[in-house]
Amino acid sequence: MSSQKLETRSEHDLLGNLDVPVNAYWGVHTARALENFEISGVPIGHYRSLVRALAFIKEASALANHELGELATEQFLPIQKACQEVRDGKFDSEFVVDAIQGGAGTSTNMNANEVIANRALEIAGFKKGEYEHIHPLNHVNMSQSTNDVYPTAVKVALIIEIMALLDELKLLRESFAAKGAEFASVIKMGRTQLQDAVPMTLGQEFVAYGVTIAEDESRLREAIRLLSEINLGGTAIGTQLNTPEGYAEAVCRHLSVITEHNFVVADNLIEATQDTGVFVTSSSVLKRVAIKLSKIANDLRLLSSGPRAGFGEINLPPRQAGSSIMPGKVNPVIPEVVNQIAFTVIGNDTTVSMASEAGQLQLNAFEPIIARSLMMSIVYLRRGCKTLREFCVNGITANEEFLRRTVENSIGLVTALSPRIGYESATAVAKRAQETGQSVRAVVLELGLLTEAEFDEILGDVDRLTGRG
Template sequence: MSVVTRTEHDLIGDREIPADVYWGVHTLRALENFPITGIPIGVSPYLVESLAAVKQAAAAANHDLGLLDDERYAAIRGACEEIRSGALHDHFVVDVMQGGAGTSTNMNANEVIANRALELMGYKKGDYDTLHPNEHINLSQSTNDVYPTAVKIAIIMATHALLDAMEVLEASFAAKADEFHDVLKMGRTQLQDAVPMTLGQEFRTYSLMIGEDRARLSESVMLLHEINLGATAIGTMLNAPAGYVPSACGHLAKLTGLPLESAVDLIEATQDCGAFVQHSGTLKRVAVKLSKICNDLRLLSSGPRAGFNEINLPAVQAGSSIMPGKVNPVIPEVVNQVAFQIIGMDVTVSMAAEGGQLQLNAFEPVICYSLSAGLSRLREAVLVLAKRCVDGITANVELLRAEVENSIGLVTALNPYIGYAAATEVAKEALATGRGVAELVLERGLLPREKLEAILKPETLANLAPRPK
């Protein structure tokens, strides 16, 4: 069965394009040249929608300046609005990993918008004499200002989605902190018994850590609101008419609802990837701390017979194909792995930013992919951690209490009441005999029972604040 095609032309020559697709010859070349990851840019809705927003803003500015007639502008605007609403994303097919500083991505967008706009005008796809991907969709633009601007907007949107997810996880840990408010346990330093605390204090720390990182991520994303739209090739605004920059930036800010600002120096902004580096570093910070929390959850739930067994993670699947009854901490494990990948991607972003030369960084596609993938995967991991793990955690209260009463570390809390020398002797005997510290203190008559019980209350041992109302 023969495939119906249309003929398109570029500087290399003529090519046959499937008649039903919205992309064209430039996209076809990219498909052939970059069969790298098998991941098309269309899997990132934030990037596709951001590209459409940039193109719509550019068309509006060109229309304001009399460079686009009403009919062409209305068709371009209509096509862009459809894409921003979720249509035609499957026609954004070029690989996320590509040479050319994003030119293939820009041309994929130009061609899809042009062909859909042609249909809205009543013409066939490929009728570029009427509406052209370069002459009209890319008017007053270059890949070098369109692509970085779209990438920044996409990353801002993905960051907001992650921030929302982190708020859910922060609340999950806070709820557990309230639930475990006065559950006494031993704190540890260097995996050795230290001094008593409560499980609520431990989980409150996790909630605060997430909240602190939400604040840092909110700060770093603000640097991405400075854009270079209108810079064209290298920042000199070649082929962008007077008035285009403020008009295009104003339209884009209105379309996205973001406080976007035009860079003070467009030449600097076109080559500088510092904001990406900083945001990637902050994302890495979030990943590192989340991974540390997951390490703690795995350790505290280890066992159940030969480990810490202080908390129980919800059982979500069988843990072994050979060991009956085994349940593994699979949710913290998957979050760990996402964190490991983000840490590696941060190195990629750093090297890509460093590798740019002169007036343009050609490696922004891998920066875009690394940040977008990291933000998206961490968002999903955070939600899974909250809903399928943290919300269902239970505590082994009696075991935790018994560990406190039997721990050598308890003597530190008793030291102010019985003195260092007596505390040392109690610790030595407890260690040698395996007997409990509290039992030996009573046996030696170092404290009356009532006094000892008062000291062993969570409020005293852990300097515990009143339960939140």
């Protein structure tokens, strides 16, 4: 069997010459990274928002350099067009370097520079690799360094992803609110420490889930505001080396226009270049979201447990057979996957914390693993919210009659009766019901503390019983 020889072109870097596939838009620097970093098997092109962010930044930089007289029109126009094509998703498959890489993101920046340069060369009527006309570093990377491009790209990408997560959280919140309205009059027993507490409605329980999600939406919007401060224009360490006067302000202005989001230049570019605190804060907010979603998932599993030997208060929509040996068994697989997403996000937060702490002097070399961890967390949470909403929350039903019986039988009901029969009598009812196994209703009637009509009146006054009156 004969194998066809791959057609290549030769490119050069400080290490020497290297052949790259003739049709590849990436070049020698990307090729080196491909050799060096076979780590996760996940290329940066997997993260569409990061590719878009890189293209936004390269276009904004080209606009600023052209405006300031640094980049000639014959290079500017093809570069701008290439950036627009990249941000539209036409070259995602050319962003091939591993998401986990050494070099503080240099390989990612080089990959972007080469793809944009080679596409710009084609647009200008030249061949890939003819860098004497449009060069990845001299032109596409003009007035830039990986050390300001990469963290800014990560921030732009995170904002894009967080906004998508906010959309899904809003829809999930609305689903819980809708269930809250549907279950508004379904009375049940609330629990503290898994023990019977006092009555509430199932609607109140579901409304509370929506409120807790709304709180997380607010925290995520605060994170977006923090992520909107960038060090673009600071170049290597924040001293603005190799940039024309006014470049930082110009590139930030152009980035804000093309992304339709207001970015601001950091007050101190040296501090902003070495600091990764905003990523720690963002990761902490994502961990908060994950923990609270996982708590809700735990509750849904508990409330639906059984169906006959557990809580059995609600029914989750069946999604698949639950056992290869136990016929008829259906498991809460959707809440379970939400739990596992939460475990992943919590682990990612630890990674972000360690990577941020490991930064030294004027740069943090570990931003690639910070970026990968944050992107993974946001994407998982977004997909988890959608899955939880569509395949679980929207289809939940209540076992209303069973819930009402549990209220009547619960010792906790005596707390609601106490204002009518007195604390001492309520204590006696609770003790006798516990000792004899009788319901609270039966003991109250037997002791003549209330008539049946009076008892039903109290139990039927859901508003007073559940604090809504």
